[in-house]
Amino acid sequence: MTAEQSAPPQDIRVGIIGVGRMGADHVERISRRTKGARISVISDYLRETAEAVSATAPGSRVVDTPEEVIAADDVDAVLIASPGQFHREQVLACIAAGKPVLCEKPLAMNSADAFDVVRAEHEAGRASVSLGFMRRFDAGYGELKDALEAGDLGAPLLLNCKHRNASVLPGFTDTHMVYDSAVHEIDAISFFLEEPAVSVQTVMPRSSEKAPEGLHDPLLFLFRTASGTVITDELWVSTDAGYEVRTELVGSLGAATIGQETGMVTTQQTGSRWGGEVPLDFRPRFVAAYDAEVQAWIAAVADGSFVAPRSATAWDGYVAAAVCEAAEQSLTADGPVEVALQNRPA
Numbered sequence: 001m002t003a004e005q006s007a008p009p010q011d012i013r014v015g016i017i018g019v020g021r022m023g024a025d026h027v028e029r030i031s032r033r034t035k036g037a038r039i040s041v042i043s044d045y046l047r048e049t050a051e052a053v054s055a056t057a058p059g060s061r062v063v064d065t066p067e068e069v070i071a072a073d074d075v076d077a078v079l080i081a082s083p084g085q086f087h088r089e090q091v092l093a094c095i096a097a098g099k100p101v102l103c104e105k106p107l108a109m110n111s112a113d114a115f116d117v118v119r120a121e122h123e124a125g126r127a128s129v130s131l132g133f134m135r136r137f138d139a140g141y142g143e144l145k146d147a148l149e150a151g152d153l154g155a156p157l158l159l160n161c162k163h164r165n166a167s168v169l170p171g172f173t174d175t176h177m178v179y180d181s182a183v184h185e186i187d188a189i190s191f192f193l194e195e196p197a198v199s200v201q202t203v204m205p206r207s208s209e210k211a212p213e214g215l216h217d218p219l220l221f222l223f224r225t226a227s228g229t230v231i232t233d234e235l236w237v238s239t240d241a242g243y244e245v246r247t248e249l250v251g252s253l254g255a256a257t258i259g260q261e262t263g264m265v266t267t268q269q270t271g272s273r274w275g276g277e278v279p280l281d282f283r284p285r286f287v288a289a290y291d292a293e294v295q296a297w298i299a300a301v302a303d304g305s306f307v308a309p310r311s312a313t314a315w316d317g318y319v320a321a322a323v324c325e326a327a328e329q330s331l332t333a334d335g336p337v338e339v340a341l342q343n344r345p346a
């Protein structure tokens, strides 16, 4: 065995851009729960935020700009958790520097900008962009995907999605319903069915009395794929009740439902019961998916493949942006709106 072969593997040194709610969560995850990785460099628009988060990540240092993170010699891979309007430029800079990047959704603020990233990655000659659609790493999503790939359910006929939040921030509009909420089911279409939606129609039931002023809540989107699968996406964001994401696939050979956890079963003198609590916050529901997503990305960086199997790619980010644009148009259109998609680079 050579000295090189026997040397312990080096941790992947992650530079992170933006350490607000999501970014600080990723710093905690990488510092405490991710194998083979550590946070080396941090930047945030607010220096004091970066300093405070750096204090929780042993061995990390703070720099002033995203460019410094991307260029740093002690950064092997970049995680972007800044607001969406900065993602295009920051991901393009990672591609130019030849560094693998995991970018939180969205890839860009519109489909034309997202396609710029697809083109740049293609011209660079290798896949290096992973997009943070973490549900792809949820255990239930994985089981349903496996069942579909095994052919157990036959041909997918219907994908029924439900997405419910206790509340949303003031100012949340029908457009936010598309880009912040439905975007996750839009990626689920690509993930489960391996084909994007080609059209979308909005259906508006009467609103709940709890709906914030000006928001149609609940809202239903009907998507259709080229091969004829229909997707129903029921969104309800002011339930005042627990966070829920449920998915049912109806196939020609059977149906399967995920997201209906029954929790722990206890049989004891003080009472036997099944079922747990449904928290209001979205993070407990998907914490294992975020952990698995980041761990899979680190493994892909370490083995040189850069993008983990089943991860969302730059192309998936572009598709999500294009379908969101059609869904936004459908909010005020009569009938279905076609999705405009460019050809995928070979």
Ligand SMILES: NC(=O)c1ccc[n+]([C@@H]2O[C@H](COP(=O)([O-])OP(=O)(O)OC[C@H]3O[C@@H](n4cnc5c(N)ncnc54)[C@H](O)[C@@H]3O)[C@@H](O)[C@H]2O)c1
Pocket: 017, 018, 019, 020, 021, 022, 023, 043, 044, 045, 046, 049, 066, 081, 082, 083, 084, 086, 104, 105, 106, 132, 133, 134
């Ligand atoms: N995958 C998911 O389920 C999920 C959930 C929440 C948020 N997100 C995404 O994560 C991203 C961040 O969301 P958040 O909730 O953490 O927002 P946030 O506002 O809490 O944090 C954003 C941070 O970025 C900093 N920042 C602003 N401009 C910057 C710049 N140009 N460069 C570097 N840092 C900058 C801000 O100071 C702030 O600390 C968004 O794109 C959001 O859509 C994804």
